Amino acid sequence: MLEVTINRKSYADRGGRPHVALAGLELCAAPGEFVCVVGPSGCGKSTLLNAVGGLDHDVDGRMRIGAPGASHETGFMFQDPRLMPWLTVLDNVLLVGGQSPEARERAINLLRAMELGDVMHAYPGRLSGGMQRRVALARAFVIEPAVLLMDEPFVSLDVPTANRLRGMLVELWQRCRSTVLFVTHDLREALSLADRVCFLSPAPGHVVLELPVDLPRPRSPEDSNVAQLYARLLAEHPEILAGLADGGAGKEQ
Amino acid sequence: MRGAADEAGVLLMSKLRKAPRLSMPDVGADGWVRLASLGGFLLMWHVAAMLFDSTTLPAPVVVFRRMLDEMLSGLLPLHLGITLARVAVSFLLAMVVGTAIGIAMGRWRQADLLLDGWLVLGLNIPALVTIILCYVWFGLNDAAAIVAVALNKIPTVVVTVREGARAIDRGLMQVAQAYRLPRGLTFTRVYLPQLYPWLFASARSGLSLIWKIVLVVELLGRSDGIGFQLNMFFQLFDITGILAYTLTFAAVVLIVEAVGLRPLERRLTRWRS
Numbered sequence: 001m002l003e004v005t006i007n008r009k010s011y012a013d014r015g016g017r018p019h020v021a022l023a024g025l026e027l028c029a030a031p032g033e034f035v036c037v038v039g040p041s042g043c044g045k046s047t048l049l050n051a052v053g054g055l056d057h058d059v060d061g062r063m064r065i066g067a068p069g070a071s072h073e074t075g076f077m078f079q080d081p082r083l084m085p086w087l088t089v090l091d092n093v094l095l096v097g098g099q100s101p102e103a104r105e106r107a108i109n110l111l112r113a114m115e116l117g118d119v120m121h122a123y124p125g126r127l128s129g130g131m132q133r134r135v136a137l138a139r140a141f142v143i144e145p146a147v148l149l150m151d152e153p154f155v156s157l158d159v160p161t162a163n164r165l166r167g168m169l170v171e172l173w174q175r176c177r178s179t180v181l182f183v184t185h186d187l188r189e190a191l192s193l194a195d196r197v198c199f200l201s202p203a204p205g206h207v208v209l210e211l212p213v214d215l216p217r218p219r220s221p222e223d224s225n226v227a228q229l230y231a232r233l234l235a236e237h238p239e240i241l242a243g244l245a246d247g248g249a250g251k252e253q
Numbered sequence: 254m255r256g257a258a259d260e261a262g263v264l265l266m267s268k269l270r271k272a273p274r275l276s277m278p279d280v281g282a283d284g285w286v287r288l289a290s291l292g293g294f295l296l297m298w299h300v301a302a303m304l305f306d307s308t309t310l311p312a313p314v315v316v317f318r319r320m321l322d323e324m325l326s327g328l329l330p331l332h333l334g335i336t337l338a339r340v341a342v343s344f345l346l347a348m349v350v351g352t353a354i355g356i357a358m359g360r361w362r363q364a365d366l367l368l369d370g371w372l373v374l375g376l377n378i379p380a381l382v383t384i385i386l387c388y389v390w391f392g393l394n395d396a397a398a399i400v401a402v403a404l405n406k407i408p409t410v411v412v413t414v415r416e417g418a419r420a421i422d423r424g425l426m427q428v429a430q431a432y433r434l435p436r437g438l439t440f441t442r443v444y445l446p447q448l449y450p451w452l453f454a455s456a457r458s459g460l461s462l463i464w465k466i467v468l469v470v471e472l473l474g475r476s477d478g479i480g481f482q483l484n485m486f487f488q489l490f491d492i493t494g495i496l497a498y499t500l501t502f503a504a505v506v507l508i509v510e511a512v513g514l515r516p517l518e519r520r521l522t523r524w525r526s
Binding site for chain 1: 428432433438449521
């Protein structure tokens with residue numbers, strides 16, 4: 001589970017003046033819940049994930065990750081794959097998964113299941129963008145994370161590749177029962193993945209609307225019920241959605 | 254000044270990267286050109302020696318025969334071994350210290366500000382001065398010799414490694430942080446590999462710089478090693494001896510680079526190909 005309270009997070013902008021990225025943000029996720037955070041670009045989505053993921057400690061707020069007292073693993077998937085180019089695919093996964101024989105076996109099985117068995121010993125530089133993301137996804141799941149943070153992990157991929165990766169993500173999530181916090185500016189993507197969507201305001205960002213999504217899985221951003229929900233939201237909350245990029249249509253090319 | 258030094262480091266790197274690889278075993282068309290060029294040099298040398306017919310320019314055959322004699326007498330291997338040991342120790346010392354300082358300066362602005370002046374000074378002090386001062390302050394011993402050589406090399410290692418440390422990919426470091434990798438693992442698997450190209454650039458230029466300085470150090474204050482022998486031959490005007498020792502030493506350094514450094518570099522940067 002995940003409980004995030006951020007009273008205030010600011011950083012110096014290019015001119016050196018403080019820029020308040022987040023203020024009065026509260027967010028929680030039940031164990032095993034898939035929460036998408038949607039907001040216009042520049043509303044502090046990445047800032048939020050960096051704070052939750054422990055990449056940024058200069059935050060006025062509180063995080064509670066995982067059950068109290070229990071040890072937990074946190075996975076993180078970035079916008080770009082960020083694989084170590086000098087490590088093979090398998091070694092990239094083992095880097096976070098550990099070097100024990102059991103960890104190795106788990107990594108190999110996971111890579112095979114994700115259809116990466118053939119490129120296990122290749123260097124990431126030889127793989128396509130889509131395959132690199134798949135390796136990054138494997139790296140995130142090899143530790144069987146209690147909490148998985150994802151920062152627009154499927155941007156700049158073509159539609160079929162992105163959809164395939166989304167399918168894999170949902171499958172792995174259902175098997176691992178991780179709590180997922182998935183940040184995106186693509187509302188259709190959010191609707192096709194999430195149990196619940198949280199909408200952020202423009203900076204300073206805070207949650208302005210929460211929307212449970214109980215459409216049956218598997219879903220795809222092109223499904224008609226996703227499109228219906230999208231249209232309904234657009235009609236009901238034009239002000240909230242004004243700053244969002246035009247979902248799947250405009251950007252996944 | 255610093256800019257110039259940095260540029261030199263970077264220039265050096267790009268030059269080294271592009272440097273044609275003279276590899277012994279796989280002799281292709283390039284290899285034959287290389288061999289022909291080497292043969293041409295020997296031929297010119299031989300012709301010149303015949304024309305001048307002077308003891309100050311012995312023919313290649315004479316030099317090679319002398320090389321063999323010195324080898325068999327055991328004298329050349331002895332001095333060569335001593336010199337190589339000095340090269341190895343001062344090379345390692347310079348690389349380790351220079352890398353540590355370079356990383357610190359590339360990473361922390363304060364360290365960079367603090368040490369930059371020293372660095373410029375270090376880059377510009379003539380090798381001879383460092384050597385003389387080390388001998389005067391620490392005595393005519395091996396420790397002083399090695400420190401003198403290392404001190405000459407450290408600043409150039411620092412300049413190159415600092416450039417590498419500045420170019421560290423923050424995104425990859427964040428991966429290590431997000432997955433809470435232990436510090437040791439982060440350093441060896443995430444941080445250090447990013448520095449390999451820079452480390453190899455300074456290692457290669459370092460080796461060629463160090464073996465030249467070691468000879469000067471030996472000439473000035475040691476009673477053994479190739480540099481000492483060269484000085485002796487100079488006193489006796491024994492040019493054949495000088496050439497025999499020099500060629501042997503240069504050949505050994507080339508071999509060390511070809512069978513040691515270059516394969517290691519290829520192994521560690523395999524992923525680039």
